[in-house]
Amino acid sequence: MAMRHSVVLDNRRCRGCTSCIKCCPTEAIRVRGRKATILPDRCIDCGSCIRVCPHKAIKSVGDELDVLTRYEYCVALPEPALYGQFHNLDNIDIILNAFLQIGFHKVYEVSKAAEMLSDFERQCIRSGASSVTPQISSSCPTVLRLIRMRFPKLMGHVACTILPMELAAILARREAEQETGLPPEKIGVFAIVPCSSKVTAARVSEGLSHPVLDGAFAIRDIYLRLLSPMKHLENVEPMASSGIIGMGWASCGGESAARLGDRCVSVDGVGNVIRMLEEIEDGRLPEADFLELSACTQGCVGGCFTVENPYAAKMRLKSLMKGQPVSRNRFQFEGKDRDIVRRDKELQYLPTFVLDQDLGAALNKQLRIQELESHLPGLHCGSCGAPSCHAFAEDVILGRASEDDCIFKVRERMRSMAGKEEADDYLPPPFRHPKSEPVKQ
Amino acid sequence: METIRLVYPVEGGDLIEAGEASSKMKLTLKKLGLPQDVIRRASICMYEGEINMVIHADGGQAEVEVEPEQIVIRMADTGPGIPDVEQAMQEGYSTAGSTARELGFGAGMGLPNMKRYSDEMIIDTEVGKGTTVTIKIKIPQ
Incomplete structure (x- = not known):
């Protein structure tokens, strides 16, 4: 049974800023199409994202009086x-x-x-x-x-x-x-x-x-x-x-x-x-x-x-x-x-994080996740909409994202096609090579 | 067959950071959906090994291999080595220094615990060169 939640997103307010994805203790949020989306099976209703959202776009709704x-x-x-x-x-x-x-x-x-x-x-x-x-x-x-x-x-x-x-x-x-x-x-x-x-x-x-x-x-x-x-x-x-x-x-x-x-x-x-x-x-x-x-x-x-x-x-x-x-x-x-x-039902395990019910398949997925992660920049920049490079690698292997969602992976590909000096090589300041632009004090 | 290899460097001299590697390993083992008991035993062994490497050997490296039938944890350091393995295996025997003891470590339960919670433990040590402890934990099929 899907879990029901009271944490909801106000799409009009959300600007897709990625602030929320990193504070989530269960990595339950991804940004897609300029909007945050909550993976319902992972949300534990802790409210961390509600507190951190700068646009007040994540809310929790109580009942109406x-x-x-x-x-x-x-x-x-x-x-x-x-x-x-x-x-x-x-x-x-x-x-x-x-x-x-x-x-x-x-x-x-x-x-x-x-x-x-x-x-x-x-x-x-x-x-x-x-x-x-x-x-x-x-x-x-x-x-x-x-x-x-x-x-x-x-x-x-x-x-x-x-x-x-x-x-x-x-x-x-x-x-x-x-x-x-x-x-x-x-x-x-x-x-x-x-x-x-x-x-x-x-x-x-x-x-x-x-x-x-x-x-x-x-x-x-x-x-x-x-x-x-x-x-x-x-x-x-x-x-x-x-x-x-x-x-x-x-x-x-x-x-x-x-x-x-x-x-x-x-x-x-x-x-x-x-x-x-x-x-x-x-x-x-x-x-x-x-x-x-x-x-x-x-x-x-x-x-x-x-x-x-x-x-x-x-x-x-x-x-x-x-x-x-x-x-x-x-x-x-x-x-x-x-x-x-007393409770009248036992607490049930929610295997939300398990990669696959079959151990062999899980090992195979983990292997592919590690392989992909080793080729990611490790910047956890959030540009792909996932909270970390590891979470992104998991998303790709589990079919929730495509490898091309990583701007660094795309850049690598473009470089190999077009050569180093193309205009598409633009990167924002945090990711530029330190020699190319000294920090202005 | 698929084998996962996880490598965790263990920083020496930093008791505060000790336990990081076992914590990370545990999360991965959970994602693999391994039996809870196997995860618990593996993380206890890893934790004890980590503490040992930090206290006695100025750090080292922990390498974990997950296969469908077993988990192999290899903890290697280039520390002082163990002169008398039999003595080191006795419960309560410890050569930990005062700082470690003040933090509650050095109870002399590290190696005995690793032995207790593993299915197989091999200690390969040479005085002056270092120690490699290899732990195997079987995964019930």
């Missing part, structure tokens, strides 16, 4: 990263109350579900149930997709739990059914998320066979809608229902801290995450019990859908936590209901 009208009763599930986005805010209840003014009937904080997940994990640690170490957090969907693609050996290390927003959705729908008596399909449950990967996860879950959310809105989109009602609230009902631990999940380190004393490594930024996974794969960090991995800088507060600088958001979140109880929620499900936090 209009969808609320399709349901009789709507529940908002704000992720705690939202709380760090506002200036001079000293009370989370103001945000939560404002949701009731913009079309939602109820609010269920994702941080509440996060606290239950943390308690569940602590119970597992105490009972000695988690056997594989280090355990890898399952809370960042981008990291899950990365592991499925590039680190399949580590799939067995990933925690068995679903995303906090998924648990929140299940519990919120249950509560809403009981309170309203409405059938579940008339209840809309929507997460307010900091990143593209959670929008995708709301549509196609990594761990659940059937999606439990009806949609996801970008923090950025909701932020503006909330501002005005937040200023004009007449009375602020106490609604906040989580403590420091739940809110802490919004920044990298929070999920680890909630494990109370486990030896945890918290890594943020997709490049750092890849390096850490490489080490874990080789067993180079035997002393760690738990790995908290966030694709975004500083964790969810650094998501590409946020408004505020991640460091500032983290600071604000910390000051909002002051004076709050450590945790207000426990995992108190019994019997079969305990499985509510």
Whole structure:
């Protein structure tokens, strides 16, 4: 099945500049016909390209708020990263109350579900149930997709739990059914998320066979809608229902801290995450019990859908936590209901990078890739639309590009046909021979 | 039959860069779709060998041959050589210097680990000339 994504390209804005191709951690972008194109099987929705695009042509789309009208009763599930986005805010209840003014009937904080997940994990640690170490957090969907693609050996290390927003959705729908008596399909449950990967996860879950959310809105989109009602609230009902631990999940380190004393490594930024996974794969960090991995800088507060600088958001979140109880929620499900936090499907390996399913054929392709690469200039100039000469060689051998897409290869051919002094020999300054043009100071 | 040859120079004296070659090799092995266990064993051997070359021999060269039935990793240096191979193979025995130890290396597990994770290991060494460690890992058919 093709993967579904929320990262999309605005063709009118894209000028084909090649900025995005190099920042992509899975080499999923190629420029063709003056436009960037995303290889859907490779995209992990990390948002790196969205951040780097100078023309704001790569976007991620959350759902439109209009969808609320399709349901009789709507529940908002704000992720705690939202709380760090506002200036001079000293009370989370103001945000939560404002949701009731913009079309939602109820609010269920994702941080509440996060606290239950943390308690569940602590119970597992105490009972000695988690056997594989280090355990890898399952809370960042981008990291899950990365592991499925590039680190399949580590799939067995990933925690068995679903995303906090998924648990929140299940519990919120249950509560809403009981309170309203409405059938579940008339209840809309929507997460307010900091990143593209959670929008995708709301549509196609990594761990659940059937999606439990009806949609996801970008923090950025909701932020503006909330501002005005937040200023004009007449009375602020106490609604906040989580403590420091739940809110802490919004920044990298929070999920680890909630494990109370486990030896945890918290890594943020997709490049750092890849390096850490490489080490874990080789067993180079035997002393760690738990790995908290966030694709975004500083964790969810650094998501590409946020408004505020991640460091500032983290600071604000910390000051909002002051004076709050450590945790207000426990995992108190019994019997079969305990499985509510668990994935109902296993993570599946995505062999996106494998050259060929047949080893002989793969070796042959690799051989041809190496042969071609040895004749490429190694400048990684991006003129062919691929992020590096190696990626280009792969594209040619896998039939995604032609050898003539490399301007240096074409130049070589023209030279051999027309001789050295032809006018077509023009090269831009970075590629000229150093002797032919001294740098003007 | 097809044989892939990958060559990685290993810079001496640079413990920070050590591990680059095994990391690069690992990515290529993954693209070939080799069994996960084979990849893991090959990269552990390569990593240990790389560290050894950096700590003891001022670098060297790692050469990897991937054939349909096996992976052969040959790590060659022109360092001091190993005077007593049997002793060097003992777990916990190390002649690593203080800098390497401060960084957490020198636990004396390098060669023993390479032996453990490979199907065949040949050490060819001459004091004053250098060492070549050849590792073979079979690919289950």
